[in-house]
Amino acid sequence: MEWLVVVLEFIGQQILNVPAYLIGLITAIGLMALKRPSGKVIGGGLKAAMGFLILGAGAGVVTASLTPLGDLILSVTGAQGVIPTNEVITAIASEEYGATSAYVLVLGFLVMLVFARFTPLKYIFLTGHHMVFMALLLSVVLTVGFGEELSWLVVIVGALLLGVIMVVMPAFAQPWMKKITGDDTIAMGHFGTAGYIAAGAAGQITGRRSRSTEEIKFPQGLSFLRDSMVATALSMVLIYMVFAIWGLIAQPEQAMEILGGDDAGATIMAGFAQALQFGVGVAVILYGVRTVLGELVPAFQGIAEKVVPGARPALDIPIVFPYAPNGVLIGFLTSFAGGLVTLGVIAIWLNPALGLALILPGMVPHFFTGGGAGVFGNATGGRIGAAVGGFVNGVIITILPAVLLLVLGELGFSNSTFGDADFGWYGTLVGMSVMGPTGVGVLLSILLATVLVIAASVFQVRVVNRGWIPGAKRDAFLAEKEAAEA
Amino acid sequence: MKIVAVCGMGIGTSVLLKMNTEKALRQMGADADADVEAADIGTARGAARTANLVLTSAELVDEIGAVPAQVIVIDNFTDVAEITEKLRPVIEN
Numbered sequence: 001m002e003w004l005v006v007v008l009e010f011i012g013q014q015i016l017n018v019p020a021y022l023i024g025l026i027t028a029i030g031l032m033a034l035k036r037p038s039g040k041v042i043g044g045g046l047k048a049a050m051g052f053l054i055l056g057a058g059a060g061v062v063t064a065s066l067t068p069l070g071d072l073i074l075s076v077t078g079a080q081g082v083i084p085t086n087e088v089i090t091a092i093a094s095e096e097y098g099a100t101s102a103y104v105l106v107l108g109f110l111v112m113l114v115f116a117r118f119t120p121l122k123y124i125f126l127t128g129h130h131m132v133f134m135a136l137l138l139s140v141v142l143t144v145g146f147g148e149e150l151s152w153l154v155v156i157v158g159a160l161l162l163g164v165i166m167v168v169m170p171a172f173a174q175p176w177m178k179k180i181t182g183d184d185t186i187a188m189g190h191f192g193t194a195g196y197i198a199a200g201a202a203g204q205i206t207g208r209r210s211r212s213t214e215e216i217k218f219p220q221g222l223s224f225l226r227d228s229m230v231a232t233a234l235s236m237v238l239i240y241m242v243f244a245i246w247g248l249i250a251q252p253e254q255a256m257e258i259l260g261g262d263d264a265g266a267t268i269m270a271g272f273a274q275a276l277q278f279g280v281g282v283a284v285i286l287y288g289v290r291t292v293l294g295e296l297v298p299a300f301q302g303i304a305e306k307v308v309p310g311a312r313p314a315l316d317i318p319i320v321f322p323y324a325p326n327g328v329l330i331g332f333l334t335s336f337a338g339g340l341v342t343l344g345v346i347a348i349w350l351n352p353a354l355g356l357a358l359i360l361p362g363m364v365p366h367f368f369t370g371g372g373a374g375v376f377g378n379a380t381g382g383r384i385g386a387a388v389g390g391f392v393n394g395v396i397i398t399i400l401p402a403v404l405l406l407v408l409g410e411l412g413f414s415n416s417t418f419g420d421a422d423f424g425w426y427g428t429l430v431g432m433s434v435m436g437p438t439g440v441g442v443l444l445s446i447l448l449a450t451v452l453v454i455a456a457s458v459f460q461v462r463v464v465n466r467g468w469i470p471g472a473k474r475d476a477f478l479a480e481k482e483a484a485e486a
Numbered sequence: 487m488k489i490v491a492v493c494g495m496g497i498g499t500s501v502l503l504k505m506n507t508e509k510a511l512r513q514m515g516a517d518a519d520a521d522v523e524a525a526d527i528g529t530a531r532g533a534a535r536t537a538n539l540v541l542t543s544a545e546l547v548d549e550i551g552a553v554p555a556q557v558i559v560i561d562n563f564t565d566v567a568e569i570t571e572k573l574r575p576v577i578e579n
Binding site for chain 1: 494495496497501505523525526528543549564
């Protein structure tokens with residue numbers, strides 16, 4: 001029987017332990033289950049595997065450009081500077097945690113289907129990249145807590161936690177989604193949801209009499225930021241320039257050595273080149289993500305539709321952008337402002353007091369989650385609501401990633417982290433739950449999952465299904481005013 | 487036939503659009519010779535050079551600008567019926 005052991009060991013070590021092959025196999029199996037022609041099965045599986053390898057290639061480029069920046073920030077401020085970019089941290093972390101997270105992803109998806117089938121939480125989370133990020137984040141914090149030997153336990157607990165969060169968050173956001181879209185057919189499937197709900201609530205409190213953002217005429221000037229390559233490179237050039245110039249003034253010799261320039265001009269341009277390299281790396285990573293998801297998500301969705309017919313699809317944040325394009329712009333700008341203000345607070349107070357890392361504002365997360373917060377804020381509080389909602393979101397996505405870094409273990413030193421709100425609070429809660437002995441950690445994780453499912457189910461039945469409309473008083477006020485004017 | 491589905495980042499809503507487009511093509515029985523690809527707004531112009539058809543939202547149409555491929559605006563990315571209706575004239579030609 002020795003040959004059998006050898007074969008199993010080969011499959012285990014050389015195939016199932018290599019994330020790229022594993023993702024390719026999962027995709028191929030999913031496509032086979034949907035009875036796609038064999039050519040599409042082979043092509044899809046191979047493309048998904050190669051997409052994962054592209055991800056790794058991009059991670060190398062990004063890390064090479066982030067390292068000098070990290071050194072520079074540490075040298076001038078004495079604190080760690082971090083740029084939260086989900087794609088980057090995922091690409092870096094998947095080298096070590098890729099195989100574990102692939103199992104968490106598949107099992108977590110099945111757990112979600114079970115919850116969607118048997119609880120009131122009838123949502124199918126379809127935002128593939130956020131599924132991948134959350135699976136990886138959970139694999140990292142659980143592995144840090146349980147230890148590497150217990151990877152089977154990480155997979156089981158991680159899958160439960162992933163499945164739970166994918167049906168719970170859409171339920172909590174649904175009253176606002178109904179308000180924004182006007183019906184109950186689509187849900188929010190994006191892990192910035194805590195920020196959106198906060199924006200919706202803040203908008204309701206502050207914008208009691210404010211009119212909608214969509215009655216403002218806005219210039220089209222900021223729409224170029226939708227192009228993520230431009231937005232990423234631009235924000236990185238800004239960040240690099242600030243710290244290169246600061247470095248040249250404060251510690252010219254160290255700055256020149258870190259960036260590798262002979263004089264001030266060469267140092268600045270070396271920083272500029274590094275910033276563009278970061279944009280290049282992110283573009284490569286995004287190409288990889290796109291290639292993986294283009295194959296993986298359809299395979300998943302096809303299966304989900306057969307198991308839970310009639311469930312609402314929970315979709316990516318840009319799905320709400322067309323409902324309030326001006327709200328998106330306002331939310332983005334105020335979110336960015338909120339990020340800068342919070343960065344100042346961390347630098348002056350929270351870093352010296354608690355050792356929180358400096359979270360630098362990235363254009364891409366502020367555009368997408370800030371824009372979403374603007375739409376949610378506008379739905380309940382008009383112009384003022386959109387502005388306040390965006391700002392609140394900016395504060396949240398700057399504080400939470402800093403806190404999350406504390407539970408990421410070694411990965412916390414890689415100058416990047418997960419950016420969106422739910423990664424922050426959920427990752428931190430799970431990370432703190434598993435800090436103690438393994439048994440206690442498992443119990444606390446199950447408790448967390450149970451509390452979330454019960455709370456969301458009660459919310460779904462008592463609030464969402466009974467048709468609560470956030471900001472109804474303002475609607476009544478505006479309607480009355482309009483009637484009075486007419 | 488090559489079809490490009492475009493959104494801002496090319497990983498969320500465009501994948502959704504890609505899936506629903508494939509579903510629409512399957513319903514019309516035209517999926518055998520059609521290849522649907524998701525793209526972000528930055529690479530869409532390049533991808534559109536070799537494609538026959540570009541699908542995107544009303545807001546992103548101006549960003550794409552003039553391309554050799556035919557550009558079709560999809561208002562609701564989740565609505566397979568709308569996609570089918572807008573694709574049918576192109577497929578049948």
